[in-house]
Amino acid sequence: MLILASQSPRRRELLARLGLPFTVRAADVDETMDQDVPPEEEVARLSARKAAAAAAGPGDVVVAADTVVVLDHRVLGKPRDAAEARAMLTALSGRSHQVMTGLTVRRGGEIQTETAVTQVRFRPLSSGEIDAYVATGEPMDKAGAYGIQGLAAVFADRLDGDYYNVMGLPLCALCRMLRRAGLPVLGETAN
Secondary structure, eight states, X not given: OEEEOOOOHHHHHHHHTTTOOEEEOOOOOOOOOOTTSOHHHHHHHHHHHHXXXXXXXXXXXXXXXXXXXXXXXXXXXXXXXXXXXHHHHHHHTTOEEEEEEEEEEEETTEEEEEEEXXXXXXXXXOHHHHHHHHHTTGGGGSGGGOOTTTGXXXXXXXXXXXXXXXXXXXXXXXXXXXXXXXXXXXXXXXX
């Protein structure tokens, strides 16, 4: 059985695109990040903790992920309120940032963990469009105060890396890892 250790609707939607049946068993772990550790290491650590905490049988395959937005080595989490969302979007305006996802696939004692990094550049944003976007409520439950799959698609004028990583689940890396764990994706397993 394939298990997604996440309640994220975006991760459920993305995993479903692979055409593999799965069940959701979110893991309840402390997601506090150590600010003294590089974010690419912290997201990997958190995804591994989520994978370890998910209930699974010995032959089950568990997928866990943790995604952050990083600007100037500073992690931008989910905004607490509209003012913080505006501040984040203003900081991202006209600049490049990284979206990092720690991804773990666990089958029994075999654990694979990677960090996917995608560079995203926002065009300069006006204060009016930032206010209009924040008023939609879309930024409030998303790291960095935006969802690339929603209205913020009009903000990103350049992207280098896995687009699906920016949504929270890097499908290219996941496919490779699932194949190594013995699951056929598009009829193929790892060599």
